[in-house]
Amino acid sequence: MPLDRKIAHINLTTGDIDVKSIPLNVRKQFIGGRGLDAYLLYNYARKGVDPLGPENPLIISAGLLTATCASATARTHVMAKSPLTGLLGSTNMGGFFAPELAWAGFHHLVITGKADKPVYLFIHNGNIEIRDASGLWGKTTTDTQWAVREELGDDEVKSLVIGPAGENLVRFANVMTGIKNSGGRTGMGCVMGAKNLKAVAARGTLDIKIAHPMDALEYNKRFIDQITSAKVNQTQGTLGTPFIWGATNCWGGLRTRNFQYNQLEYADDIEPERLDEIATETIGPHHMTGCFACQVHCRAQYKIPSGPYAGKYDEGPEYTSLGAFGAEPGCTSAETVLTGNHLVNQFGMDNLETGSMIAWAMELYEEGILTEKHTDGLDLRFGNDAVLLEMVERICYRKGWLGDTLADGGIPAAEKIGKNSFDYLIQVKGMNNLHSDERATPALALNIATASRGSDHLRSRPAIDLYHLPEGVLRKIYGTPIPYDGPLSSEHTSYEGKAWMVFWQENCYMAVDCLGICKYHTTFLGATLPNFEDWPKVIYYNTGLEFTPEELWTVAERCNMIERMYNIREGLSRNDLKKGDTLNHRYFDEPCKRGAPDVIGMCIDREQFEKMLDEFYDYKGLDKNGKPKAATLKRLGLDREPSRLL
């Protein structure tokens, strides 16, 4: 039974829709999800295309395993040239949209052009309709979804939408589905806004065939047992991702007050246990929810307990909202975090970039680089909760000089603010870092410096490096499916072997992003979770496609390389502070002030960092400048790109 899945090219300017089958040879090379998206972006985004122009292709996809009998494969991937970074735009989200898109008959959409008035797409059992969205423009993310359902008369419709931030072309506007599932990074909501595309609605009742249904069912049971038996996932399932925040704050790994500290003090009110109490008080004892077919249920439900938004229902807050509205701006109130989380969810704006931009502005204000003239009178000091929340709204609606300036993203804002404001901006490749502090963890520093979409933890972070696992365990994980006998260190402050760990994780995360699997189901936070050795079986039982673990590894390498090729085509170079694989000078110059004894006083050693980067390039088959060697492109079958096969 051959795998027959569809891709649709949709031109919003002309209304043309072209549906094709995805050839199996392309599947074997790029699998699906993020990998195939990267292939499409490299092939269909002209060099130097305006991210906000009609030509920028917006690519939306489901993973290869999405909507098959494999749990936790609900991830939607979205790609385009990023209006935030000018490089690879790429974001991934959970929820219920991707499986619905698959049941509606499509695994990839390539949307080009620009509609002359607001529209949304309705995708239903093999049909694609471009519909008027004038009545939806201006609505929040959830109101948009409910209005689409009402208009279509169908409560089962799942939509990927933008909120007001996307409409207002905030450069870090996200795409959202459900209450809080967000494709937050790199401003994909801004690309939708520029296309006048308010939503993509899907509803499907088509079969997704399972190659070996009973084997797939039994294997899925095994898969779930493996996933839910991991302590880290059991903790996720009760406290959600805030537990990571709590743990990280303990040892001093949180970027606090922009980059001044690495630990948030007096944070009792936003510790995971306190947030769990609030969820229990406002929702009840069973307040965890999750994405399609996932048994980890890592997401809390809550109602805001107090303040101007008291009683509003939302989900989360995740680890990142605790940074955005806690550590980074130096705030310690649950009400602020829960309200900030609610606002960005409603506005459709990346929580991570929003909090980081405001924290940066706060440091500039305290340093006197920004004054009350710039802030329209707002007292933008760290720890000013009311001003923090006011700024969230000002950015979304581009209100005031500062709101409008920050909405353009870090590098353009730094150029506009001038002086030495750029020195304070904690970014890589134009995207701000999340609120983690990597000065005591060289592996994590290399991860954010080299992540393909800018500073980011979900592209190559060897998070288990923090667990000090015995070397034998590390060798077992990082020595498959490709043998590795170089150095490996259990010590998180070491530079030994970290380049290999980052390289391995980069391939691991690419593989899960191609398959549509959530990262909590692989070697990210837990050391006992499925990876390369396990996926070939899941793929075979569900799709009939055969891969060896080594072949999957090579596919992941290939997909990572085409992302690299895309970035290089758009100007990436090794040492470029704005478009390179390097870090803000503060990582090298300012030692950590707080935290555990082996963290205080730590910062990244520039020489060792460069050596680690050399090793990383070497593993990837790049030259000293970070460009792919001809032999590497040939080995990965990328020497003839662009090939335009679909």
Place this chain on the structure above:
Amino acid sequence: METSGKVLTIDHEKCTGCRLCELVCAVKHDGVSNPMRSRIRVMKWEAEGLYIPMSCQQCEDAPCLKACPVKAISRNASFERVEIDYDLCIGCRTCVSVCPFGAMSFNPVEKKVFKCDLCDGDPQCVRFCEVKAVDYVDAADVSLKKKKAAAHRISVAGKEAASLHAAL
């Protein structure tokens, strides 16, 4: 005391809304992934976080069984279930109309009504639901857990009242 077989129970407060039950039901019965083919469906009100799995209650006095004009629906005592004889079924969907729970569905591809058959005693929705929002228990004990939970609430309330009294 002899048990009277097992029944499917649903505790919607425990449901996380993930719909894995729908997926495994369709795969088990039809070999494909498609919630439309699932015997159990989770009804959701996302705006308030309310998720309620709905399936056949296997009614003792089943309206579908009574209403079927060709007597294609009968009670199977060994599985404690209400079942359809497809050799007799004429596809009139009267059973869909009369079911008070919406538990009888219609497959527009195969033109057949369908409902939960308890997977012949090993319901996959229960097997895969880690939070036990769907469970398969002895009919004699069907309310035992609820009794205990209610008793616990009464006990907690009692203690709180006592501490309140002591504080006065």
